Amino acid sequence: MAKVNDLAKIRKDVEHLVGEKVRLKANKGRKKISVREGILEQTYPNIFVVCIDGGYNTVRRVSYSYSDILTETVEISLCDKENKIQAS
Numbered sequence: 001m002a003k004v005n006d007l008a009k010i011r012k013d014v015e016h017l018v019g020e021k022v023r024l025k026a027n028k029g030r031k032k033i034s035v036r037e038g039i040l041e042q043t044y045p046n047i048f049v050v051c052i053d054g055g056y057n058t059v060r061r062v063s064y065s066y067s068d069i070l071t072e073t074v075e076i077s078l079c080d081k082e083n084k085i086q087a088s
Helices: 004-015 066-070
Strands: 021-029 032-043 047-055 058-065 074-078
Touching: 004 032, 004 066, 021 058, 032 058, 058 066, 066 074
Parallel strands: none
Antiparallel strands: 021 032, 021 074, 032 047, 047 058
8 A cells, every 4th residue: 555655755756857858658548658758847746747849849748646656657767767766
């Protein structure tokens, strides 16, 4: 069972990645998986925001909650490294 300390650890790990280029692997359901790269723009108490370049001079911002990482719906890793942030 997940503990409050797990979410606090995940939040702290994500806060260290602000400004870094990250790779998001999100499970969209029904065997659909989305892999995107962007810059971790901002962290808030319950969510974090990633800025994704959509091409053609467009920018898209997506947000996920820390519980998405805990439930393994979203995996986040640095683009140059393959260190995934996961629940312990």
